Amino acid sequence: MDWSAVTAEDLVDALREVDWSMPPRPVPEFFSRFTVPRSYSKWTSRLKCNLYYYRTNYFILIMFILGMGFLWKPVAIVAAFMTGLSIAFLNDSFAVTFNEKVTRTVRQFSPHLAAKLRPPITPVLRGRPSSKRSIHICGRPRWVFVLFFSAVSCILWLTSCSLLTVLWALLIALFATVLHASFRTPNLKARLNTFREEFRAVWRNYSEL
Numbered sequence: 001m002d003w004s005a006v007t008a009e010d011l012v013d014a015l016r017e018v019d020w021s022m023p024p025r026p027v028p029e030f031f032s033r034f035t036v037p038r039s040y041s042k043w044t045s046r047l048k049c050n051l052y053y054y055r056t057n058y059f060i061l062i063m064f065i066l067g068m069g070f071l072w073k074p075v076a077i078v079a080a081f082m083t084g085l086s087i088a089f090l091n092d093s094f095a096v097t098f099n100e101k102v103t104r105t106v107r108q109f110s111p112h113l114a115a116k117l118r119p120p121i122t123p124v125l126r127g128r129p130s131s132k133r134s135i136h137i138c139g140r141p142r143w144v145f146v147l148f149f150s151a152v153s154c155i156l157w158l159t160s161c162s163l164l165t166v167l168w169a170l171l172i173a174l175f176a177t178v179l180h181a182s183f184r185t186p187n188l189k190a191r192l193n194t195f196r197e198e199f200r201a202v203w204r205n206y207s208e209l
Helices: 008-017 040-053 055-069 074-088 092-109 111-116 142-160 163-183 188-207
Strands: none
Touching (some): 008 040, 040 055, 055 163, 074 163, 092 111
16 A cells, blocks of 8 residues: 555544554564654655554553553543543444443343434435434434543543643653654554555445445
8 A cells, every 4th residue: 555645634534434443563563673764755654554553552652651641640540531532432433332332231231221322223215325324322423422521521631730741741642653653664564454454445335335
């Protein structure tokens, strides 16, 4: 896959749609080989490839640095968790998986309540959905949960008086992520994984026709 032709918008869309439930890459692989990119185009291609391939590792890294920054402030740790959860809900795969697990758990105690948590049925016209299926969580549109957890996290940030601390921790986390993605040499496994994800996307679009 030619990562130089992938725009930032394409990368964001891919990260939003890709499956985030997969475990992180092994630590030895994550810190195995580093080299300096030879040109600006090589750097941008490597940056986008690593951000996509090590996405779970970078998410854990950011959450770990934020957690270390608020080690003595439990309210700030909860706020960081709420912020990470609201961001995770923006991913289609995570939102669908979260909704299925919650519905499955509620069904064990109350099947009637679990039926109410199901997403609305999309009408079908001539064998095709009338519109693109929207993501629902617990029977409500996804944006309701994103706004709710974002608002709760903002309130917790304000009450914990840690805005300056979170800014510094977030800057350090983002800097560490960009630094690693810039110098980590993409391996053959990353390239094969990229081709596999690309094939799945093409096959999914083909099957929807």
